[in-house]
Amino acid sequence: MDLNIWTKRYFDENSKIEWPCPSCNTSSLNLIKEKLHHEETASSKKFRSENEDWEIEWIQLVFNGQLTCKNCGEVVFFTGTGNPEHTGYYDQVLDEYNDQYTNFFTPTFFQPLIKLFNIPDKCSEELLMEIENSFKLFWCDLPSCANKIRISLEILMNEQGVKKFEIRGGKRVPISLHKRIENYNHSEIKDLLLAIKWIGNTGSHIGDIETIDILEAYRLLEFSLNKIYNDEIKELKKITKEINKRKGTRKRE
Template structure:
């Protein structure tokens, strides 16, 4: 799972990495200052000037929460030097630092929230097993794209990935009479084989249903939790640690029998 510190807002002047490189998967992405731009929206600036104008009888002051802005630019991988395009929204965040006399000094600085990044960041680690097919990978990558811009659509793509996963695991899509089986029924069939993992898939299906058929707001934290559960499911199904541990145990016993 990607370090969640990369998924939070960041200062446009930060020297810290914004995220891992999706191209080489070894380096980290840093702001390329010469190709990174940010600033306040014209509408926000105009409104601020209006409400702070001393000659404006309707002026009632300005609050940092009224600020809106945008950013766009390129990130540079420190390993392969590949460039990643990024854009999103900026807002003002209250920051408190100590001054030279150890007193608290409060001020507001701009922070960036990602809305688009290409190539997209891989939010979870894929199993390396050849049984983990390309179709499932493609759907998950689409869900990573949607994570930044549409939470409900992202949850829906997670639901779609479960449908594909069950097909890969041999769970039929139709019954003996030719009737199409819904996702819940297919998960119940899988639970006969692996109850713990089946219960986790049921949880992901519930979130996916909310994204597909409900007006309930899904936040990023819920999506990140879902991705973490999904990553665990995939590892357990395609690269189970229990089988690896058993292989190591058998190897030791065989060697020192």
Template sequence: MAIDPALSALAANTESTEPWARPSCPNCRSGYIGFAEPSEDESHESAPHHGHEAFEPDWIRGTFVIRGQCENRECQLAVHGTGDYFVDYSTQQVDFDSPGPLYSSYYKLTHLHPPMLLMPIPKSAPEEIREGVLRASRVLFADPGLAATALRATVERFLTAEGVTGGPSGKFQTADVRIKQWSAQDPTRLAVANLLLAVKWLGNAGTHEDADLTTTEVLEGAAMLDEAFHRVYTGPDLDARAQVINTAKGPSR
């Protein structure tokens, strides 16, 4: 399954000369969030330096706020974002009729509320899995390491929902052992178990004190978890439906 590419674009610096990425609406899932121009507030550290004889625009730093809204008229969910911005040379071609280089503001998004969903959640998935994905989504831009940890916890929530709770007499078991126990119940689960294990390793990396996980790496983990849940929750339903059609040799009504 594909993860919304707009999330990767929003995780990168957005130049003021470029349009903002339009993520899928987390409410209706059929519309897209369109963003207005951000509002900038220069920091008290850089603002006083405008009068300096050596001042350059790329000294400017600050914060910004931005508003988005679902373009689906039946939804129109409002989204509010915050982050940091700085000024630097523009990536656009220099206007040689203007004195000196051209500059742009660059926006680094750190928070969106409501959060954009990291991955679609199957309707048949337990509520605790939905909450795990939402937890990861809330901190995706602010703390990728924490988002990866939340995805790891979602794997644990999944195992608990599947009845793999631990060892004898409730003894604690590591996620690795629980994944192996779940996989051993059905030989067709091996591929899904490998996906779950990869998400677990990314989550482990996110818990370290010196964690340097990127948003791109977290989205990769989300893609793996999305595929795992698709095979567990959606795949069987499609297989069963296909069997009904095959038995009827046509539409089953």
């Protein structure tokens, strides 16, 4: 997962789009300039008319647009917000200052969704959907995105067979996610999952969370899922155990 791609959430009409295609996963998305439409919001117009000291950078825009993949032909529609920023520069050749503004846009929704990392094929449909729901929220609601990531850990623990309840005082009591992760028998990634949980807690309960926090959680989650579902050593150990148990070749389906 390349964090640099995702830390830059904005673009202008001349930007090179680096987000991966939802279908072929290549960085081949191309912005269709003639289909990028934007308008100033009503509240922005009202504020402009009521303030004498108004400046152009205060304009608030909404936009919709289209991306097309040059590799597979996938079409992606997206929407979001924007505003003009001063991009003037001094031309040393002409010895003059060029005063100009450029509209920059920040997406809030993609259809089909943009995947921030590749989820292993062996993940269950439930876990896949929860992580993909977090991808949708990454663009518009970081605290809710963090909460979805935390929920994905609950699902992961369920699927890994980690106990959800314990008997305490004769009653069936839920086990906290923190304790469930500590009880998980995959020692190599236990600390990684706890770190993801803390980020999820911050988003869920405090709400003070930044883009880089979510990206770090995704980076840890991507590594953890690959260790669980794509770990070649784990697969080889399983094969070895089955052969030794049967004292011969493995049973095939």
